[in-house]
Amino acid sequence: MEKKKIEVSELRVRYGNKPALNGVSFDVYENEILGIIGPAQSGKTTLLKVINRTLELTRGTTVEGTVKLDGEDVHTITDVYGLRRRIGMVLPLPVGLPLSIYDNVAFAPRTAGPRKKSELDNIVERCLKQAALWDEVKDRLDSLGTKLSGGQQQRLTIARALSHQPEILCLDEFSIAVDPVTTMRIEEVLKTLRTEMTILLVTNLVQQAKRLANRTAFFLNGALVEIDATDVIFSDNPANQSTYDYVNGNFG
Amino acid sequence: MKILGKNRGTNVPLSETVIELFIRLCGISSILFVFGIFFFVFREGADFLFGGLDLGQFLTSPEWYPTSLGNKRYGTLALILGTFSVTALAMLLAVPFGLGAAIFVSEFCSPKLRETFKIIIELLAAIPSVVWGFIGLTLMNQLIIKLFNAPIGLTMLNGSIMLALMSVPIIVSIAEDALKAVPDSYREAAEALGATRWQLIYRVLLPAAKNGLLAAVLLGAARSIGETMAVLMATGHSVNIPEGPLSWIRTLTATIAAELGEVARGGEHYQVLFIIGILLFTITFAVNLIADLVIKGIRKA
Ligand SMILES: Nc1ncnc2c1ncn2[C@@H]1O[C@H](COP(=O)(O)OP(=O)(O)O)[C@@H](O)[C@H]1O
Ligand SMILES: [Mg+2]
Numbered sequence: 349m350e351k352k353k354i355e356v357s358e359l360r361v362r363y364g365n366k367p368a369l370n371g372v373s374f375d376v377y378e379n380e381i382l383g384i385i386g387p388a389q390s391g392k393t394t395l396l397k398v399i400n401r402t403l404e405l406t407r408g409t410t411v412e413g414t415v416k417l418d419g420e421d422v423h424t425i426t427d428v429y430g431l432r433r434r435i436g437m438v439l440p441l442p443v444g445l446p447l448s449i450y451d452n453v454a455f456a457p458r459t460a461g462p463r464k465k466s467e468l469d470n471i472v473e474r475c476l477k478q479a480a481l482w483d484e485v486k487d488r489l490d491s492l493g494t495k496l497s498g499g500q501q502q503r504l505t506i507a508r509a510l511s512h513q514p515e516i517l518c519l520d521e522f523s524i525a526v527d528p529v530t531t532m533r534i535e536e537v538l539k540t541l542r543t544e545m546t547i548l549l550v551t552n553l554v555q556q557a558k559r560l561a562n563r564t565a566f567f568l569n570g571a572l573v574e575i576d577a578t579d580v581i582f583s584d585n586p587a588n589q590s591t592y593d594y595v596n597g598n599f600g
Numbered sequence: 601m602k603i604l605g606k607n608r609g610t611n612v613p614l615s616e617t618v619i620e621l622f623i624r625l626c627g628i629s630s631i632l633f634v635f636g637i638f639f640f641v642f643r644e645g646a647d648f649l650f651g652g653l654d655l656g657q658f659l660t661s662p663e664w665y666p667t668s669l670g671n672k673r674y675g676t677l678a679l680i681l682g683t684f685s686v687t688a689l690a691m692l693l694a695v696p697f698g699l700g701a702a703i704f705v706s707e708f709c710s711p712k713l714r715e716t717f718k719i720i721i722e723l724l725a726a727i728p729s730v731v732w733g734f735i736g737l738t739l740m741n742q743l744i745i746k747l748f749n750a751p752i753g754l755t756m757l758n759g760s761i762m763l764a765l766m767s768v769p770i771i772v773s774i775a776e777d778a779l780k781a782v783p784d785s786y787r788e789a790a791e792a793l794g795a796t797r798w799q800l801i802y803r804v805l806l807p808a809a810k811n812g813l814l815a816a817v818l819l820g821a822a823r824s825i826g827e828t829m830a831v832l833m834a835t836g837h838s839v840n841i842p843e844g845p846l847s848w849i850r851t852l853t854a855t856i857a858a859e860l861g862e863v864a865r866g867g868e869h870y871q872v873l874f875i876i877g878i879l880l881f882t883i884t885f886a887v888n889l890i891a892d893l894v895i896k897g898i899r900k901a
Binding site: 400402405429430431432433435437439441443445446447455456458459460505508509511512 | 783785786788789790791792793794795796799803804807808
């Protein structure tokens with residue numbers, strides 16, 4: 349885990365006049381799972397949106413500082429749609445697009461250009477298997493993705509995020525609307541995916557970061573308080589007292 | 601007392617009971633009004649409908665001579681075709697324009713421009729149909745004569761353009777609501793998957809909003825079918841099997857409006873006009889039924 353996959357330096361983000369990130373710097377290494385924890389409103393989602401440049405779809409945002417992907421500043425990349433496909437994104441609430449299960453997974457490959465049916469078939473099967481959903485839906489790929497249960501939809505979202513063989517997978521509090529059993533299944537999926545890609549796991553469950561992450565970053569009010577090996581963050585003496593308090597649930 | 605709803609024990613305040621009764625009466629009365637209107641129209645035409653009218657001729661003959669002295673003929677084929685052709689052409693113009701405008705307003709406009717647009721569209725909707733008829737009679741008439749070298753500009757095309765201008769505001773406002781109702785999470789998800797704006801629109805927004813968009817189109821069509829004044833003034837009002845956009849035509853509604861004032865109350869001609877009313881009723885009912893079935897079909901799929 350030597351190679352730097354993402355380098356964030358002095359990142360500042362404002363929504364209008366309201367600051368959301370105040371000068372954040374850290375690196376993410378290739379093939380690690382980086383856990384990102386912190387209370388609500390601390391800028392975690394904003395950080396993910398800067399990386400895949402969906403933040404610029406919100407009016408009135410300003411971004412300063414740089415985010416580099418494989419050494420290249422994402423804001424100088426001209427093919428922003430290509431950039432977004434390099435980064436799989438799983439949002440807090442499961443969002444089955446109002447399309448068939450098949451079309452949901454085939455969505456990103458199709459946006460990149462025309463594909464052969466057989467090629468798409470393979471992608472759909474591979475991703476649904478990776479997301480541990482294949483067995484439940486293989487006989488009804490034509491039915492609407494929105495008809496699946498919440499837990500199934502979240503796995504569909506993961507399958508969709510994997511459809512373009514992303515280098516980076518970002519998960520934003522994926523378990524917030526998912527039952528514990530599904531959460532556990534998805535966590536197992538993430539463990540197998542870490543060999544293939546770099547994973548940014550924003551989570552509202554600190555124990556989830558403890559279970560999965562190689563390193564963990566603690567955000568508070570738009571600042572990165574501390575980033576270190578997960579063992580250190582969850583030990584009795586992390587560098588920062590507020591980290592200890594948050595991790596041990598006596599915060600506020 | 602069924603009308604007061606289920607027994608809910610004794611601690612429901614009187615004011616609530618009164619309000620509930622009032623709301624129920626409103627609901628029931630709207631159903632009664634529809635039946636009442638249908639009953640009235642039906643009663644006025646019933647005698648002739650069941651005694652004397654040749655229904656086959658009524659529906660399939662193009663010969664509309666209700667005032668002929670020797671040989672009265674009540675064929676409405678030309679009127680039916682007039683109504684359908686002018687509506688179809690109007691929709692051909694209004695649907696792409698209306699849906700396009702709705703997409704523009706909801707997806708491409710800045711918030712400021714959107715407000716301006718909405719005001720303009722509402723103004724367009726507020727123009728009375730007789731004014732549209734007047735524009736058709738004068739401005740559009742001249743324009744069609746010049747552009748197409750036609751002898752007369754009062755044609756199906758003229759009426760269709762007027763109808764299109766009248767249905768566009770309906771289509772735009774309902775379609776825009778439908779697009780706005782698509783959850784933002786769909787947009788975010790599609791954008792994160794690398795969809796361009798157009799891919800987002802035709803792969804996600806249009807499928808997600810299709811029920812509302814269909815409703816917009818059908819309500820626009822219903823507006824066109826039922827419209828009277830503008831088509832009366834703009835289409836030439838001449839009984840004629842339409843051959844093309846430059847034919848002059850006459851519609852079912854315009855026939856009722858133009859002739860009802862001239863006929864003897866209770867006479868054959870009078871009754872036939874009411875039978876045309878029943879026919880219009882049936883057509884709109886069928887359109888709505890088809891819309892319902894289509895929407896249900898979409899839901900099931
Ligand atoms: N679309 C937006 N418009 C204005 N402010 C926003 C928007 N999204 C987030 N913010 C603000 O940015 C800050 C960080 O939010 P966010 O990144 O969503 O935090 P988190 O994901 O950690 O809960 C918060 O103060 C929030 O209110
Ligand atoms: Mg968040």
